[in-house]
Structures are given as C-alpha cells and as structure tokens.
Amino acid sequence: MKQITKYVIKNSLKRIFLYRACLVRLKLMGVERVYSYTLANETGVNSDQVRKDFSEFKITGNKRGGYNIDELLEKMESIFHRNKDHNLVLIGMGNMGQALSKYSRFVQRNMNIVATFDIDPFKQKQRSDLPVYSMNRLKEIIDRFRVKVAIIAVPEISAQEVADELVRHGIKGIVNFAPVLLKMPPDVVVNNVNLCDELESVIYYVHKLMKVDGIKNLELLYRDMKY
Amino acid sequence: MKQITKYVIKNSLKRIFLYRACLVRLKLMGVERVYSYTLANETGVNSDQVRKDFSEFKITGNKRGGYNIDELLEKMESIFHRNKDHNLVLIGMGNMGQALSKYSRFVQRNMNIVATFDIDPFKQKQRSDLPVYSMNRLKEIIDRFRVKVAIIAVPEISAQEVADELVRHGIKGIVNFAPVLLKMPPDVVVNNVNLCDELESVIYYVHKLMKVDGIKNLELLYRDMKY
DNA sequence: CATATTTTGTGATTTGTTTCACATCTTTTT
DNA sequence: AAAAAGATGTGAAACAAATCACAAAATATG
Ligand SMILES: NC(=O)c1ccc[n+]([C@@H]2O[C@H](COP(=O)([O-])OP(=O)(O)OC[C@H]3O[C@@H](n4cnc5c(N)ncnc54)[C@H](O)[C@@H]3O)[C@@H](O)[C@H]2O)c1
Ligand SMILES: NC(=O)c1ccc[n+]([C@@H]2O[C@H](COP(=O)([O-])OP(=O)(O)OC[C@H]3O[C@@H](n4cnc5c(N)ncnc54)[C@H](O)[C@@H]3O)[C@@H](O)[C@H]2O)c1
Numbered sequence: 001m002k003q004i005t006k007y008v009i010k011n012s013l014k015r016i017f018l019y020r021a022c023l024v025r026l027k028l029m030g031v032e033r034v035y036s037y038t039l040a041n042e043t044g045v046n047s048d049q050v051r052k053d054f055s056e057f058k059i060t061g062n063k064r065g066g067y068n069i070d071e072l073l074e075k076m077e078s079i080f081h082r083n084k085d086h087n088l089v090l091i092g093m094g095n096m097g098q099a100l101s102k103y104s105r106f107v108q109r110n111m112n113i114v115a116t117f118d119i120d121p122f123k124q125k126q127r128s129d130l131p132v133y134s135m136n137r138l139k140e141i142i143d144r145f146r147v148k149v150a151i152i153a154v155p156e157i158s159a160q161e162v163a164d165e166l167v168r169h170g171i172k173g174i175v176n177f178a179p180v181l182l183k184m185p186p187d188v189v190v191n192n193v194n195l196c197d198e199l200e201s202v203i204y205y206v207h208k209l210m211k212v213d214g215i216k217n218l219e220l221l222y223r224d225m226k227y
Numbered sequence: 228m229k230q231i232t233k234y235v236i237k238n239s240l241k242r243i244f245l246y247r248a249c250l251v252r253l254k255l256m257g258v259e260r261v262y263s264y265t266l267a268n269e270t271g272v273n274s275d276q277v278r279k280d281f282s283e284f285k286i287t288g289n290k291r292g293g294y295n296i297d298e299l300l301e302k303m304e305s306i307f308h309r310n311k312d313h314n315l316v317l318i319g320m321g322n323m324g325q326a327l328s329k330y331s332r333f334v335q336r337n338m339n340i341v342a343t344f345d346i347d348p349f350k351q352k353q354r355s356d357l358p359v360y361s362m363n364r365l366k367e368i369i370d371r372f373r374v375k376v377a378i379i380a381v382p383e384i385s386a387q388e389v390a391d392e393l394v395r396h397g398i399k400g401i402v403n404f405a406p407v408l409l410k411m412p413p414d415v416v417v418n419n420v421n422l423c424d425e426l427e428s429v430i431y432y433v434h435k436l437m438k439v440d441g442i443k444n445l446e447l448l449y450r451d452m453k454y
Numbered sequence: 455c456a457t458a459t460t461t462t463g464t465g466a467t468t469t470g471t472t473t474c475a476c477a478t479c480t481t482t483t484t
Numbered sequence: 485a486a487a488a489a490g491a492t493g494t495g496a497a498a499c500a501a502a503t504c505a506c507a508a509a510a511t512a513t514g
Binding site: 262279287293 | 460
C-alpha cells in the first residue's frame with residue numbers, strides 16, 4: 001500500500017525549534033528566566049503566539065514569573081526525544097552526502113550518523129571520518145544500531161529504489177534531498193528538502209517585493225510571507 | 228530599522244513547485260494534457276486543491292479539456308520569473324558551499340552562481356569550476372552581474388556580518404544555511420534552511436507514529452502532519 | 455444537432471490558525 | 485497585609501486555508 005508520502009513541518013513546530021535555539025543562546029549568555037515576550041522579540045513572532053505554541057505542546061510556566069530556561073529546555077528535550085541518542089544512516093556520499101557527513105551540529109544535537117553508504121566502490125575506499133559501506137551491509141548496520149531514520153542523498157533516479165530498500169530494513173523516517181516524491185507505506189515519514197525550491201521561492205518573493213509600491217501593499221505582502 | 232527577518236514558504240507555493248516538477252516529468256514521458264486529478268494523484272494532494280491553487284496564481288485551463296502541459300509550464304515559468312536568468316553569489320566555500328557550488332540543478336533552473344566568496348585565502352587558491360574570490364571583490368561582482376539573491380554558507384558566528392555586507396551592496400534575498408535568525412531591513416527576504424530542524428522534525432514524527440495505536444489516532448496524526 | 459458526459463472554476467462551508475481579551479495567579483510595593 | 489503590577493493561560497473572535505458542491509463550459513456521443 002504505497003502512496004505519495006510527504007509532509008510539511010507544522011509552523012507551530014518550526015517556531016518551537018526557533019524558541020529552543022533562542023533559549024540555548026540565552027542560557028549561554030547566563031540568562032536564567034524568560035518571558036513570552038522575550039522569546040517573541042528574539043524570534044520575531046508575537047508573545048501570544050509563543051504562549052499558544054507552548055500550550056499546544058503542554059509547556060507551562062509560572063504566572064508572573066515567566067519561564068525558567070533550564071526547565072523549558074528540559075521539557076523541550078523530552079518532547080523531541082533528545083534525551084536519547086538517535087542513530088542515522090546516510091545514503092549517497094556525493095557532494096551533498098560528504099557535506100552532511102561532516103556537519104558537526106547533528107552530533108551536538110544527539111543525532112549520530114553511524115555509517116554512510118554508496119554504490120561507488122571508489123567512494124567506499126576514500127578515507128573519511130565516517131565509514132562508507134557498500135549497500136549490501138545496509139541491513140546489518142541498521143539492525144546493529146537500531147537505526148530508524150535515514151538521509152537520502154543519491155541522485156533523483158535512484159532515490160525511490162534506495163528508499164524502498166531502507167523501508168524493507170525497518171527505516172521509518174527519511175530526509176530526502178533528491179527532488180522526487182517518494183511512494184512509501186503510510187507509516188513512513190518523509191521530509192523532502194528541495195534546495196532549488198527554497199532558492200526559487202526567495203527569487204519569487206524578491207520580485208514581488210520589488211514590484212510593490214504603496215505601504216499598504218507592502219503590509220499585505222508581508223502577511224503573505226508570514227513575516 | 229533592522230528586525231528579525233524570516234519567512235515560511237506558503238504551502239500553496241510549495242504545492243505549485245510540486246505540480247511543476249510533476250508536469251516536467253509528464254512532458255518528458257510524452258504526455259500533453261493533464262487534468263486536476265492527474266496532478267492530484269501524482270503529487271498526493273486532492274484535485275480541488277490543485278484547482279484552488281491554480282486559481283490563486285491566476286492559472287486557468289479548459290473546462291472539460293483539462294490543462295495543456297506546455298501552456299501550464301509556460302505560465303508557471305513567467306510566475307517564477309524563470310524566463311530570465313538569475314545570478315547568484317555564494318558566500319562560504321566550506322563543506323556546504325562546495326556541495327552547493329557543484330549542484331547542477333540550479334543552472335538547469337536558470338539560477339547561476341556567478342561567483343563564490345570566502346575569507347580563507349587557501350580556499351581562494353583551490354581550483355574549482357567556479358571562481359572563489361576574497362570578500363573585498365563582493366561589491367564589484369554583485370554590481371557587474373546585477374546579483375539580487377545570495378546564499379550564505381558561512382559559520383553561524385559570521386552569518387549576520389556577512390548578511391549585513393551583502394545587503395549594503397544591494398542584495399535583496401538570502402537563503403541562509405547558518406542556524407541563526409538574521410536581523411535585516413524589512414525589504415530583504417530571508418529563507419532560513421535549517422537541516423538539523425528538518426531531521427529533528429522527522430525524528431519527532433517517527434516517534435509519534437510509533438506511539439500511535441488505533442487507526443483513529445493514526446488518521447489524526449496524519450492530519451497533523453499535513454499528509 | 456440535441457443530449458449526455460466530463461471537467462473546470464468558484465462561491466459556500468468547514469476546518470484550522472492566529473490574535474484578542476481578560477480572568478487568574480504570583481510577585482512586588484506600600 | 486492589602487493593594488498594585490505584571491505575567492501566564494485560555495476561551496472567544498477574527499482571520500486564513502482546505503474541502504465541498506455545483507453551475508457553467510467544453511467535448512463526446514448517438
Ligand atoms: N549537491 C548539492 O548541493 C545538492 C543540493 C540539493 C539537492 N541535492 C540532491 O542530492 C542528491 C545528491 O546530490 P549530489 O550533488 O551529492 O550528487 P552526486 O552525484 O555527487 O552524489 C550522488 C552519490 O550517490 C551515489 N549513488 C548513486 N546511486 C546510488 C544507489 N543506488 N545507492 C547508493 N548510492 C548511490 C553515487 O555513487 C554518488 O556518490 C541528488 O538527488 C541531488 O539532486 C544536491
Ligand atoms: N555541512 C553541512 O552539511 C551543513 C548542513 C547544514 C547547515 N550547515 C551550515 O552551513 C554553514 C557552513 O557549514 P560548513 O559545514 O560548510 O562549514 P565550514 O566551516 O566547512 O565552511 C565555512 C566556510 O566559510 C568561510 N568563512 C568563515 N567566515 C567567513 C566570512 N566572514 N566571510 C566569508 N567566508 C567565511 C570559511 O573560510 C569556510 O570556508 C554553517 O553555518 C553550518 O551550520 C552546514
């Protein structure tokens with residue numbers, strides 16, 4: 001029962017990520033407690049929204065006293081299952097795959113790429129920080145490290161095939177950099193990251209902004225962009 | 228007059244990108260005409276939505292006859308200003324920058340990275356397909372190629388500073404890979420691409436899916452994920 | 455050429471999200 | 485200790501997005 005599988009990160013979840021990043025920064029600066037409007041200012045949303053978002057995720061603070069940063073972060077960590085480590089596999093060690101494999105922030109956030117895979121025997125021989133295996137060791141590694149989430153960075157043409165194999169071996173979540181919609185069973189989460197689209201949408205909005213004349217229209221446009 | 232600047236690609240715009248990719252594929256397969264439900268099937272949305280989206284972007288077809296693929300694509304090209312070329316600059320030729328600079332699909336979609344920049348003199352000397360300049364040639368290149376949109380792939384710590392410089396030289400749109408919110412004048416469009424967040428959100432939804440028991444809850448979850 | 459069929463395009467309706475407004479709780483001040 | 489001030493948390497209201505439903509148009513059929 002395969003179907004086109006894709007999802008959009010809910011805006012409220014996106015904002016939660018924003019708040020968290022902001023909290024981490026404030027904590028480093030020695031701040032201990034924040035108010036909804038503190039977070040609002042720092043993240044460019046409004047304070048009602050901050051509180052509503054918190055309410056959606058069952059996060060509470062102290063009336064009048066705001067929120068204790070440590071408590072907030074702890075709650076968020078448990079919401080995002082960051083108290084445990086998450087093992088990942090990365091398929092495709094081309095340009096994109098190499099860059100991702102070297103990205104240290106994944107580890108900082110408890111997401112460890114335990115191994116990478118490529119069909120190209122040459123790529124397998126290159127030495128890099130992470131092992132590059134051939135595809136026939138996929139099952140072994142996924143089982144050994146109990147991997148549930150994979151990153152696909154193979155060419156468009158191979159993406160579906162690779163995704164199918166991943167799912168056969170028990171993968172339940174995929175971040176897909178190939179610009180294709182994958183057909184997957186409904187219990188697999190697929191997040192498509194399409195960098196061309198991200199760029200094009202900026203170009204689109206820039207053109208729109210340049211065409212706008214009056215202040216009125218500008219405000220309408222900002223609304224449109226969810227400013 | 229700087230402020231936190233960010234925007235979210237409207238879902239309707241995201242879907243338009245989806246339709247276009249699908250149309251390109253169908254055209255290659257020799258298909259000439261599509262119906263709203265064709266696109267709906269291929270992209271996993273429903274056909275009412277396809278028509279509503281088209282209506283939002285002033286795209287029309289023939290009653291009973293559906294849409295002619297060539298006409299559709301032409302209209303979309305003009306909506307996205309793809310009839311003209313778009314020159315881009317890329318700042319930061321580290322792991323991410325290198326990968327992006329080699330991504331051929333940008334060019335296929337009329338987006339040309341005309342030059343890249345890095346403060347590291349060593350990076351400037353490496354030979355690559357694209358020139359790697361020092362930052363003091365930024366203005367010259369932006370002016371010469373009438374660049375309006377830039378890609379930031381420098382470390383978090385330098386991103387704001389680099390963005391400020393870009394804006395001083397006339398850049399109006401930024402795709403920012405550094406995990407920081409930029410403070411920008413309101414007439415600059417900033418699209419933050421945060422790959423950690425993309426991954427974490429998948430982990431989040433995978434956990435949610437695994438916890439779900441009944442079919443009922445599954446449906447609720449799908450709704451939540453904008454399946 | 456009249457009738458049946460199919461598909462678009464869009465108001466009307468439903469569903470979802472954001473903003474508003476204020477009761478409630480907590481801390482500070484007098 | 486009472487009053488004032490400041491912040492949260494959450495229904496209600498306003499706004500936005502998605503789905504429904506159907507008239508209107510185009511094509512096919514007999
Ligand atoms: N390079 C970028 O900046 C960039 C940006 C956005 C998206 N992408 C997308 O990411 C994907 C990879 O891009 P890239 O530039 O790294 O391409 P690439 O050609 O450099 O790398 C692809 C890698 O995948 C490997 N591969 C191919 N088929 C495979 C298979 N069946 N199983 C395992 N490995 C396989 C190849 O050996 C190669 O190493 C593409 O879909 C591309 O569209 C790339
Ligand atoms: N590598 C990844 O896969 C990845 C993924 C997502 C996001 N990012 C983000 O992208 C950015 C770059 O990541 P990276 O892995 O390529 O880092 P990197 O350290 O490999 O590269 C950064 C490059 O920027 C250059 N630089 C530093 N300061 C500069 C300045 N002021 N002006 C011009 N150039 C400057 C450095 O010389 C270096 O070449 C970071 O913000 C990172 O968080 C990277």
